[in-house]
Amino acid sequence: MAVIFQKTKALTDVKLHYCPGCAHGIVHRLVAEVLVEMDEDKNAIAAVPVGCAVFANKYFNFDAIQCAHGRAPATATGIKRVHPDKLVITYQGDGDLASIGTAEIVHAAARGEKISTVFINNGIYGMTGGQMAPTTLPGMKATTAKAGRDPKINGNPIRISEMLATLDGPAYIERVSVSTPAQVTQAKKAIKKAFEIQKQGLGFTFVEVVSTCPTNWGLTPVKAMEFVREKMIPYYPLGVYKDITAGEGK
Amino acid sequence: MAKVLMKGNEAVGKAAIEAGCRYFFGYPITPQSEVPEYLSSELPKVGGVFVQAESEVAAINMVYGAAGAGARVLTSSSSPGIALKQEGIGYISNAGLPAVIINMMRGGPGLGTIQPGQADYNMAVKGGANGDYHDIVLAPASVQEAVDMVMEAFDLADFYGTPVLILADGLIGQMMEPVEFNYVCKKELPPKTWALTGKGDGEKHMVENLVIEAAECEAWNKRNFEKYAKIEANEQAWEDYLMDDAEYAFVSYGTSSRIVRTAIGYLREAGFKVGMIRPKTLWPFPVKAFDKWDKNIKKYMDVEMSMGQMVQDVAYACNDKNKIEFYGRTGGIVPAVDEIVEFGKKVMGGDK
Numbered sequence: 001m002a003v004i005f006q007k008t009k010a011l012t013d014v015k016l017h018y019c020p021g022c023a024h025g026i027v028h029r030l031v032a033e034v035l036v037e038m039d040e041d042k043n044a045i046a047a048v049p050v051g052c053a054v055f056a057n058k059y060f061n062f063d064a065i066q067c068a069h070g071r072a073p074a075t076a077t078g079i080k081r082v083h084p085d086k087l088v089i090t091y092q093g094d095g096d097l098a099s100i101g102t103a104e105i106v107h108a109a110a111r112g113e114k115i116s117t118v119f120i121n122n123g124i125y126g127m128t129g130g131q132m133a134p135t136t137l138p139g140m141k142a143t144t145a146k147a148g149r150d151p152k153i154n155g156n157p158i159r160i161s162e163m164l165a166t167l168d169g170p171a172y173i174e175r176v177s178v179s180t181p182a183q184v185t186q187a188k189k190a191i192k193k194a195f196e197i198q199k200q201g202l203g204f205t206f207v208e209v210v211s212t213c214p215t216n217w218g219l220t221p222v223k224a225m226e227f228v229r230e231k232m233i234p235y236y237p238l239g240v241y242k243d244i245t246a247g248e249g250k
Numbered sequence: 251m252a253k254v255l256m257k258g259n260e261a262v263g264k265a266a267i268e269a270g271c272r273y274f275f276g277y278p279i280t281p282q283s284e285v286p287e288y289l290s291s292e293l294p295k296v297g298g299v300f301v302q303a304e305s306e307v308a309a310i311n312m313v314y315g316a317a318g319a320g321a322r323v324l325t326s327s328s329s330p331g332i333a334l335k336q337e338g339i340g341y342i343s344n345a346g347l348p349a350v351i352i353n354m355m356r357g358g359p360g361l362g363t364i365q366p367g368q369a370d371y372n373m374a375v376k377g378g379a380n381g382d383y384h385d386i387v388l389a390p391a392s393v394q395e396a397v398d399m400v401m402e403a404f405d406l407a408d409f410y411g412t413p414v415l416i417l418a419d420g421l422i423g424q425m426m427e428p429v430e431f432n433y434v435c436k437k438e439l440p441p442k443t444w445a446l447t448g449k450g451d452g453e454k455h456m457v458e459n460l461v462i463e464a465a466e467c468e469a470w471n472k473r474n475f476e477k478y479a480k481i482e483a484n485e486q487a488w489e490d491y492l493m494d495d496a497e498y499a500f501v502s503y504g505t506s507s508r509i510v511r512t513a514i515g516y517l518r519e520a521g522f523k524v525g526m527i528r529p530k531t532l533w534p535f536p537v538k539a540f541d542k543w544d545k546n547i548k549k550y551m552d553v554e555m556s557m558g559q560m561v562q563d564v565a566y567a568c569n570d571k572n573k574i575e576f577y578g579r580t581g582g583i584v585p586a587v588d589e590i591v592e593f594g595k596k597v598m599g600g601d602k
Contacts, residue, residue, distance in 0.1 A: 042450050050460075062454050063449055063454050065315065065457040067311065068341050071311035074309075075315035077312050078275065078312035078317070078319065078323070079315040082299075082320065086447070104311070107303075
């Protein structure tokens with residue numbers, strides 16, 4: 001019998017602990033599928049974060065290291081400098097990357113470190129239970145901003161892709177989402193392009209994925225995907241923010 | 251190799267290269283900035299990599315990655331910078347990865363001063379990060395010993411799977427002494443089959459730090475402590491200086507031990523039977539030295555450039571807190587020989 005679909009071999013059989021409707025499962029699969037399509041799962045080394053994806057090393061069927069909170073880009077730098085021929089990936093959430101780890105991501109990008117970062121932006125701290133993230137939208141409720149984020153009190157969200165695109169080090173930056181099948185297809189293309197540019201040694205590559213957290217948003221999985229399209233994407237517009245292979249960035 | 255005159259900070263950089271280290275990640279701070287300056291020009295000549303990190307925090311996490319990738323890797327800093335690195339040192343220790351970390355201590359706490367100090371003893375020896383762990387801590391008293399210890403540190407790190415800290419101070423970093431690079435490894439080092447190299451056609455490698463089940467986390471800790479017990483049994487090192495007939499013993503390490511050594515000369519001339527136990531490993535603390543000499547010794551005289559951070563370990567080692575007298579200067583002050591001679595005479599019963 002012909003097999004028309006099967007699970008990618010770059011994921012293990014360990015049961016995912018993610019909540020229903022969480023985007024991590026989709027993005028894990030995209031990363032794994034791209035590595036297999038590129039025949040790079042044998043060469044890949046992932047630096048995984050503190051946050052909901054802390055166990056990604058158990059799900060990825062390739063080498064991985066569990067990093068200190070926010071430090072994955074630094075740890076990945078150490079790995080890449082030792083093994084410049086390997087495909088080195090960081091996989092990070094918004095608390096990890098856009099709050100406690102801003103220095104590490106900005107400087108890895110500025111150095112043009114030849115690593116690829118997959119950034120999951122769902123505007124909330126998931127693992128610790130729904131606290132305000134640097135990317136929480138104005139008005140969005142969190143356990144540390146119970147009436148909703150008030151920029152006068154809680155400060156403003158950070159648009160990381162736009163910020164990193166001002167630097168000379170990155171070769172490719174794109175913001176994608178996975179709230180529709182078409183977006184999933186585009187997200188996979190972006191991840192593949194990021195990894196290919198790393199293999200070509202052209203510089204730092206970054207894919208931001210506007211994602212969900214149904215549990216801490218207090219929404220059903222379907223409503224959470226709608227929230228991404230109606231509220232998150234207008235604040236975090238999808239698109240290519242930098243691509244040196246296209247001649248010039250957007 | 252013939253002796254060459256080198257500044258301590260440059261000599262430890264060269265020692266790392268001689269030991270096969272090809273990766274350095276660090277951040278500038280006085281009084282150790284010549285270490286990154288030297289390695290920024292010397293490592294590329296041997297195919298190595300120097301990265302000036304954006305912070306001490308990033309530097310130690312780069313070390314974590316490079317160590318996980320199987321490389322011999324070095325970072326260096328001075329006291330406030332080492333304080334910043336503690337989180338990463340804890341992660342590297344927990345993961346059981348080899349790395350070498352040099353601390354050219356200055357006076358503290360906080361921003362403190364840029365003059366030499368020894369007040370990071372507790373941070374290094376008692377553990378400055380969270381959780382139950384130890385790192386091997388080596389304390390050189392000369393530029394030559396710093397060279398030998400840096401080279402040995404890479405072997406100890408690889409042999410046991412642990413960070414090794416070199417606890418020196420700004421004086422050793424800044425002064426010039428003749429050195430040679432003759433250290434030879436005496437240990438058979440295990441292959442790094444666990445290293446992150448890509449899985450190739452084999453099993454994937456994982457460097458893990460989160461052990462979420464409490465029973466597994468406890469078992470993980472106990473495995474680490476089996477390793478620490480071996481280190482305590484095998485790696486205690488110290489120098490006995492004029493101990494054979496000594497009735498009184500100074501206990502001092504690093505720069506302060508150099509001044510004590512001179513003071514002992516004057517005290518011997520004055521008729522005092524006094525020597526020195528000089529710890530070369532601060533963890534494991536050389537308890538065996540005290541087992542060896544304790545029956546002869548009336549008083550231990552602990553001299554440090556701190557407010558007495560080593561005293562508790564001396565008390566534990568000799569099992570008698572009343573047998574210890576302490577003299578220290580801190581905040582960047584290096585004690586003078588006269589002060590130590592006076593302290594010694596006071597403890598040993600005045601002029602003879």
